Amino acid sequence: MHTELSVLIVEDDLAMQLGCVQALQLAGLRARAVGTVEAALPLIAPGFAGAVVTDMRLPGQDGLALVRYVQQVDANIPVIMITGHGDVTLAVEAMRSGAYDFMTKPFAPDILVEVVRRALEKRALTLEVSALRATLSRREGVAKLVGQSPQMEKIRRLVVDIADSPVDILVHGETGTGKELVAQALHDLSSRRHAPFVALNCGGMPDNLLDSELFGHEPGAFTGAQKRRIGKIEHANGGTLFLDELESMPMGMQIKLLRVLQERQIERVGSNQPIAVDVRIVAATKDDLLERARRGNFRADLYYRLNVVTLHLPALRERREDVPLLLEHFLLLAASRFSRPLPHICDQTLRELMAHDWPGNVRELRNAADCLALGVHNDIFAPAGEPGVDGGHTSLSLAESVESYERNLIAAELRRHDGSVSRSARALRIARATLNDKIRKYGLSAA
Structure with a gap:
């Protein structure tokens, strides 16, 4: 669960309010509570990082008014409604007004935790996609x-x-x-x-x-x-x-x-x-x-x-040092387009991407990034295991891993061709001038 997300509980019954807060906190979730809709309104703004749990019947404005307010502020904020047995008709109206889910009293603490976890997962994904789109919007011209x-x-x-x-x-x-x-x-x-x-x-x-x-x-x-x-x-x-x-x-x-x-x-x-x-x-x-x-x-x-x-x-094979930046850019695009979280790239996939000749150039790399974001196989990747996605981070950054791999690849070709830059450039399928630039960049010597 996203550690920055929290739950706002709107409940005027102090015993119920305390029970909900404790149940969520025992499950490792951040929660706070207020007793009225009027007290909740200043706490809800566009980009609110969390979900709202509200009782239907409250002093002053009711839970349905809160649902409608949240819809106006940010329609992607999940609102979970708590209702009594006689309020099912109002709960249906709340769902039509944009509520995420509703629970009927009395309910077990684990039911509350389960519903809230689902709402927070949805909210976390929405916020991540919004952040990705904001990043992409800055890359203009x-x-x-x-x-x-x-x-x-x-x-x-x-x-x-x-x-x-x-x-x-x-x-x-x-x-x-x-x-x-x-x-x-x-x-x-x-x-x-x-x-x-x-x-x-x-x-x-x-x-x-x-x-x-x-x-x-x-x-x-x-x-x-x-x-x-x-x-x-x-x-x-x-x-x-x-x-x-x-x-x-x-x-x-x-x-x-x-x-x-x-x-x-x-x-x-x-x-x-x-x-x-x-x-x-x-x-x-x-x-x-x-x-x-x-x-x-x-x-x-x-x-x-x-x-x-x-x-x-x-051609992309002539500027392999751009592969990590392009990959990051296309992963951002794919994650935003498919509403998926941004995947981490494992070392094996990075080696495969750097070794590939890219006959389809940047367009082919974009297709590969789409596959990585969707978690589906692409012929560029080795068939074994999950294609390219790793649950954790590598010890080196993506750019550092790419540079290390490229330096070793160039050094190996120079050794194989007895220091001949021309033959090494042909083997690597890049221009000789490009190879000379990379030899200088990595502090290599043809000798």
């Missing part, structure tokens, strides 16, 4: 780009520097590295943040459908076009258009997009009337567009038009 690695520090600085510039931007990175998150941060930090942020995936969409999605159409423009439709570009006017998987955009559409970038105007399908648009385009790709242009699979002029500013997002 560029703070959503979680990580302390040099690569992420550079990304955050660049996002802040270019967010309010008028240039279109190309974001490059593997699947799951957070390209849309970067695009959203660019929008949120710009003067365009009050206008729409519109996202469109260019992959797997036929030319005619993509044409209508981007530019809109007039009635009768093609079979089935019964009324005017505003396209994504026009809808994003004044704001930001995020084009994901740009490499899969058909060549014909690339020509039209290039024209929009150059002239800042569109024509709906079936219309010859140009419409001026003020839209910033952030395009994302997982491919090398220049190489695709050399092979004739992408327009070079569109690549160079978008390549004014390019943000390269590193």
